Structure formats: C-alpha cells, structure tokens
Amino acid sequence: MNLIPVILSGGTGTRLWPLSLPHEPKQFLNLGVSSDDQASRSLIQETVCRLDRLTRQIEGIKVSEPLVVCNEAHRFLVSEHMRAIHHKPLSIILEPAGRNTAPAVAIAALKAMETDPDALLLIMPSDHLIQNQTAFYEAIEKALSPAQSGDLMTFGIVPDSPRTGYGYIQKGQPLGENGVYQIKQFVEKPDREKAEDYLASGDYFWNSGIFLFRADVFLRELKTYNEPMLLACQQAFSQGHEGEDYTHLDSNSFLQSPSDSIDYAVMEKTENAGVVPVDMNWNDVGSWQSLWDIGKKDHQQNVVKGQALLESTHGCLVYNQGHSDEKPLVLIGVSDLILVHTDDAMLVCHRNAEQKVKAVSSQLNQKKKGSLHLN
16 A cells, blocks of 8 residues: 655744744744654654654555645755755645645645555645654554545544634544544634533544545545636646656646635535544644743743743743844743744744734735834
8 A cells, every 4th residue: 555645835834923934934944842852853854754654653555755745935945854854755846826735735636646546645734743653653544444445534633622723623423443433523713612612522623634535535526526626736737847856837727726725625525534533742833832832841831942041930932043142032020921033033922912923924024114013
C-alpha cells in the first residue's frame, strides 16, 4: 500500500505577527518547540520528519517522500528547509495565490494519481506540533482500512479543555470495532458554554485538519459537491508545466477556482466521512497563547526565548528575536503579558487579547505608515 503525504504550506500565520511575516511565515520559523530533542527544526521540518518512523511503525505500507503545496513566493524556502533535513519532495506544487485547502488538496490528488492511481493521501498542515507521535501512528493505522474502502477519514483531537478557538467534530455511529466513527456533524467554533457542554459529553473532538483518503475518492466527491472547483484545478494542472523539482500551475485557471476549505467543500457534505479520535498532545501552534501553553515555563510560569530579565513577573510569554544581544527585554511587576520583539516591530498585549493580533497584522499590511489604533 502506497501512502503519499501531502504537506499544506500555504498559510501566512498572521496570528503570530510580528515573528511570522508574509515573506517568512510561521511554518519556516524555529519557534523553539519540538516533539523530540531537535528544537532547532522549523515547523515544516518537524512535519516532514514525523513521517520518518511511519513505515517502521505500520506494517505493509510504503510511505513516499511528500508532495508539498506552497505559495510561489516560498518555493526556495521549502527547498532549503527540505534539503537541510535530507528530504527531496516528490514535487513542490506552486500555488499562484491562496485558494484555501480544498483546491490545494485537489491539485495534490491529481499529481498523486500520476504516481499511483490507488494512492492514499495523508493530508497534514505544515505548522502543527504532535508530541505523542506513537498515538498519531496508531490512529493512522486505524484509519487505513476505512480509507482504502472509500471513506474520507479525519482525526479528531480528544479535548482536554473547553477551547473556543477550535472547530469541533461530533462522532456518530461506529465504523467497525477499532474506535473509528462516522461523522455526525462538524461544528463551528463554539462559545464557552457550548464548548463546556461538548467537553462534558465526550462525543466531540477538536478538528485537527489532518486527513487520510484515496486520491480518486476525494476527486470524485469534489466533483459531486463542487464541480467548478475540480474543473478549475484540472485545467490549472493540465495547462501547467513540470520542472525538475516544481509543479507549476496555470495561473489564470487556478484563480478561477472557488476558495474553500476541505471541510466546507467536501467533508461536511459527503456521506462517507469518518473520524478517528486521538489523544496525541497536538497543538496547531496557531497563536501566541498556544506557544505559552506548550512552552517550557520557569517557576513563575513565564516562557522566555532570547535575552530577557524578569522580576516579580508571572505568566508571561517573552520572545526577544532582535539581532542585538546587548538589548535584553526587562519586565518588572507584570503578569499575563505577551511581549514579542523583532528587528521589525514590537508586540505588547495581554494574553486574553491575543486573538486581536491577526486583525492588527491585516491592518498593518494595508497601512504601512503612520500610527495604528485598534479599539
């Protein structure tokens, strides 16, 4: 059985501004987090290295080098990061512009079909952290049989708290006897009260954005539920061209594709969706709060990276990424702050307000000069 990983690397990581920037988004950064002792790896390197043990863990499967889907502007970044960990992708698929995850996966499925018409695709975002990799491999093994039989499988993270920043998946009836379920429904990010109800019920899981399915099945389902997207992707792929390392798409055709996620385009509509619950110490590294959650804390619950001096300070996240080691950040008598310093900008906010960082980043991209005040 041939399994082709698909690494989605089109995100811009705006919630991690000012460290994550359009020319070097978070998946290419060393954030000092790792699933092992290799904390010098970037998040995209972490994602690819996660595959190294997969063949040894699951008998009977062959894991190929990945297909990586990224923005054209990041083509050389992807190549450099892959060379540094001694991996050569099957191809780096270059998107002329972002169209969300469904078109990205459709193009990857079309490319995979050239290699192996019966291939299974393991879809993974490039910027997630999975610290319990054994649990991840076990979940993949559970999903293999239903995926081969034509189900579109996803992985639901067993929640440990009533998070309001994640979408949820409600499980339905069992698919067999190994802890795999039909999907009853996808649920948007809930308010606090609903999230607490979901946690108490035991029937809901965080939506990880990781999928396993046959390439041909995904394309068939996409044709059923969003044929204009499939046609635009097929044309972009067929009218593009191949380089030695890159798959170039026809820009005009790709831009005709609707922009939509895998969830909205297919998973919420298909009658063949399944979920594997998994507790694998997962984090989408989607915000500064998430970095505080997983960071190594001192005795005052502070997470610090770079030069900093903290006195009578509690529960803060401090990232000093400026190039000058002679300018430490000093915090005295404060608590629950996020302070990020780079050579380009400085962010100071309360941890409870960090969800506004994305809005600030978007406004700064539109307004390069002058003062910016956010209510």
